[in-house]
Amino acid sequence: MNYTRFVLHAAIAASLAGPAAAEDKVLTIAGSGGVVKEITEKVFIPAFEEDTGWTTKFIAAESNIMLEVRTMLASGNMLYDAMEVSASNYPIGVQEGLLAPIDYALLDPDNQLPDKAKKEFGVVAAAYSTVLVQRLDKTPEGKKMQSWADFWDVETFPGPRSLNRQPQYTMEFALLADGVAKEDLYDVLGTDEGLDRAFAKLDEIKPYIPVWWTSGAQSVQLLSDGEVFYSSTYNGRVTKLQESGIPAEIVWNGGALHTSYVGIPKNAPNYKEAHDWIRVRTMRPDLEIQYVRQLPYPNFAPGLFDEMSEEVARNMPTYPANAEVQFVAYDEFWAANIDRIRERFDEWLLE
């Protein structure tokens, strides 16, 4: 960057003072803020500090985390040792070469993690779903939505609805409603005809969607306020919605199952210790159980489900009966196709 050159003069002054004294034994971790940060600091960080004798600095980095990492990498000053990598950021991180490969011999010498938890550049930290949620007090007497086809059925289930204001997973839901089998979703979506078919299906529901949500919080608030009766949303806050007296129910059938990761940015100052953190974060069922009690976003810590009561387990997206009826969101597909499809989607919304 040219700007870099401009800044260089100023930088000389700083470099004269010598490199900043490397703070010893501090692991810097970037992740989501808010509730996630609170629980992480309460559960995982004390365990890590006790295990390793290191201290940690947890940084709430939000939507621009990949841009931050790329900038740090370019400037040769990587501040993070480990980071949360969301489902949609993972393929970007891989494409752009922002992540360091995980050393599984170092992380998991006894091979305890199941294969589905292990990716080349990240370990599954949380699984969550984008699911259909309905307000049972607004559905017609004695009827309940069972599928995305029901979501599209405005005769049987009248009332305002909401979907995510982005094509990811929304297109999949449309195809499911149109009768595509979940195994064939991405084959169909990958063709021009398939894409046309998904948009044609979305055309049908368009007039019944007064609002397209842009954040998980918004979708839950819309359901809570009764602005919409049915909406896609993340599974995480539905329990809280129920506890606050809203008879909301998840339709697991046709949900999109995602996994987010914990990874290590390239040139992280403490590559080895980052693995210790990942081990604490992903392989400790005793800690993970405390996390999922607050947020139903489980990972694949060995033996996690043994720690749960049946009642708690049934709310988990990875509970076998729930996982079975969902499709696995294929984020590599979206990383490769999002620009094209998103432009068309945006145009379609403006029509």
Add this chain to the structure above:
Amino acid sequence: MKLRPILWLLLPAAVLLAGFILAPSLDLFRASLFDPDFTMQHFQRLVDRGVYLDVMWRTIRVSLIVAVLCTVIGYPVAFFINLQPSRRQTLLLFLILIPMWMSILIRTYAWIVVLGRDGLVNQALAALGLAQEPVQMLFTSGAVLAAMVQILLPIQILTCYAAMTEIDFDLIRAARVLGARPRQAIARVFVPLSLDGTLTGLVIVFMLSMGFFITPALLGGRQDTMIANLIEFQVQRLNWSFAAALGVVLLVLTVAMIVLLRGAGRLLARRVLKGGL
């Protein structure tokens, strides 16, 4: 004033702008044209795919409407405050500034409470028997305008007020003495004198509106997309060069709009001075 002291006065501002604004902006221009070699592909894409210019045009239109509404609504408010004894002026300004302490998120939520399906307005309509079904007011362009004007109005009032306090009211009294009716005195003397500050407020509100996206996203329908939404998405995708191209076009269009607005303002001022309102 001689030139040298002027340059000295400009120095702190120039340093601040050069370091924090100019440098990143130059980088923005560079990134939009070099990726890594010189290319027009990003501007090409922007023009080829209609959606970007379409959204840009919508953003300008909304911002313009908000700016004009804020000016029309805010001007009499600032004028009223100026008529008060000075101690009460402070108090009234404070009243106007209260909403600024609330997070935008909360101010936006308040509109959901008012305009929603079970909102206050719909409840009132139902109670009066004026509506059978809840009227859809939320998720419309009207809701976006109502909220954006509400959020930006304090800024316009403040700017107008600051400009009006400088006006020498003896001029109006003189006009009255010379036989002008009150309305005439205000239109011929006061309005032209306060026009510069009012125009400044209008431009500020316009520019701030161009960057809005939270309120339109929460209160608007599917067509109320702002250009900031699209830029944000491209940034998250790390399509930095394309995001930069969008930023550059936004910049150019906004500057063009400001030149137009100021020109129109001057023209209006001349008309007012010549013939009254």
Add this chain to the structure above:
Amino acid sequence: MQGLKASWGLTAYFWLIVIYMIFPVLIVIPVSFGNSEFLRFPPESFGLRWYRAYVSDPVWVAATVTSFRVAVLSTVIATTAGTLAGLAISRSPRRAQGPLTYAATVPIVIPHIFIALGVFILALRLKLTDNEVALAFAHAAVAMPFVVLITSAAIRQIDPTIERAARVLGAGPVRAFRVATLPPLIPAVVAAAIFAFFVSFDELIIAQFLMKGSETLPMRIWADLRLDISPVVAAVSGLLIVVTTIAMACAETLRRRALRTLAP
């Protein structure tokens, strides 16, 4: 403006607009006293749950304090630099005024994300990340164009002949400025300062890039947004309004008392 009275219609109009602007307060205050997990109006049960959550969480309190500190510092920087520049522009040759004003104005439209990244690179180079001072300067840079606009518009209205008269009567340039030009300028400077304060107090994107480890209030508010809009946000808003109203009332009372003691 003595001698001119607001008509009945204008008064009614004023209060109508005030209601339009502050009705969110009337909604936020009850919501903040609700007990529900979500923002709910009207609340079904009342309690201090969210105020307690706010006060007992050191992270929220620290974020509020940080935001205040950054905003105050950035207001001082922006107002000083901006007012000086506004002065310079209004006193420069007429031909230069237009271009100078544009140069000061245009930065407002640069999306914050670009400024954020530019400043972030600078901060990385200088190893200044997690530095409130850097953030305050960045916010000041964003707010300063507004200050320039507001003050230079005001200065143009001020009659320069008074200052010239003061000079003729033997006052030095600084004194002439202080006596003749500064007093009528103060409302504009105050307006600009208020403006600069809120620009910083509300700013999210640059803060997210620059602050590593500590949070500002907008960062804290937005951190939760992926999951939910916490009613704590309502409690914070309610509290800020109450605190500033009390501060304002105290200042007013003190001022009146001071006036009374001064009076013969």
